[in-house]
Amino acid sequence: MANRPVVIGIAGGSCSGKTSVTRAIYEVFKDHSVVVIEQDYYYKDQGHMSFEERLQTNYDHPLAFDTELLIEHIHTLIERQPIDKPVYDYVQHTRASDVIHVAPKDVIIVEGMLVLEDERLRDLMDIKLFVDTDADLRIIRRMQRDIKERGRTTESIIEQYLTTVRPMHNMFIEPTKRYADVIVPEGGDNGVAIDLMVTKIKTILETESNV
Numbered sequence: 001m002a003n004r005p006v007v008i009g010i011a012g013g014s015c016s017g018k019t020s021v022t023r024a025i026y027e028v029f030k031d032h033s034v035v036v037i038e039q040d041y042y043y044k045d046q047g048h049m050s051f052e053e054r055l056q057t058n059y060d061h062p063l064a065f066d067t068e069l070l071i072e073h074i075h076t077l078i079e080r081q082p083i084d085k086p087v088y089d090y091v092q093h094t095r096a097s098d099v100i101h102v103a104p105k106d107v108i109i110v111e112g113m114l115v116l117e118d119e120r121l122r123d124l125m126d127i128k129l130f131v132d133t134d135a136d137l138r139i140i141r142r143m144q145r146d147i148k149e150r151g152r153t154t155e156s157i158i159e160q161y162l163t164t165v166r167p168m169h170n171m172f173i174e175p176t177k178r179y180a181d182v183i184v185p186e187g188g189d190n191g192v193a194i195d196l197m198v199t200k201i202k203t204i205l206e207t208e209s210n211v
């Protein structure tokens with residue numbers, strides 16, 4: 001077993017396929033040892049705000065996240081200590097009351113739109129991925145997903161996309177592509193990129209000098 005866990009960052013725009021790539025890697029290592037930390041679960045708690053106020057939040061800006069807590073939790077997992085991961089409720093737009101107890105593992109996947117935006121997060125990562133999918137495909141997927149899974153209407157999705165999702169993507173997410181070691185076109189369908197990642201992770205895990 002490696003001394004220091006391998007930390008993998010998986011960034012990319014909303015609905016680019018980050019979760020699909022994460023799941024594909026998770027499936028390979030799940031019996032071995034992998035933990036997934038979703039940046040979305042670290043949205044700031046908005047329990048003190050009314051539902052109407054929460055609708056005004058810009059969820060695509062870096063300041064929407066409790067990045068201090070996210071960094072603290074990754075440090076804790078790297079030190080092979082457990083964490084209580086927050087849970088986020090996309091329908092209520094705030095943190096849920098329960099937490100998930102997460103044990104430390106050999107592979108830590110940190111997945112989220114803006115995980116390459118903060119230098120402190122980047123510095124913790126051994127491998128940085130950017131999932132790159134065209135904006136037209138992403139908005140179609142978002143339309144389908146948010147109506148089905150996140151309690152949204154077509155009008156609210158279009159309004160949010162034009163006012164925050166698109167401009168924040170261009171301002172904060174797209175520029176982080178330059179920090180990626182690997183750019184993955186088409187996300188979860190890219191079997192070659194996923195195989196390469198799996199091979200690389202195995203190599204790091206098997207390397208004795210990984211301290």
Ligand SMILES: Nc1ncnc2c1ncn2[C@@H]1O[C@H](COP(=O)(O)OP(=O)(O)O)[C@@H](O)[C@H]1O
Pocket residue numbers: 012013014015016017018019020021141142144145186187188189
């Ligand atoms: N290659 C694909 N073709 C069609 N739909 C996809 C594809 N990849 C992902 N999706 C769908 O798009 C939505 C977002 O995918 P997901 O992997 O969760 O992206 P992200 O985590 O980047 O938001 C999901 O509903 C998923 O089922």
Ligand SMILES: O=c1ccn([C@@H]2O[C@H](COP(=O)(O)O)[C@@H](O)[C@H]2O)c(=O)[nH]1
Pocket residue numbers: 013014015040043059060089090092093094112113165
């Ligand atoms: O309360 C919330 C929290 C987030 N969002 C939107 O979610 C996406 C990020 O999720 P992905 O799985 O990466 O698509 C982000 O674009 C936020 O706008 C939200 O609408 N409400």
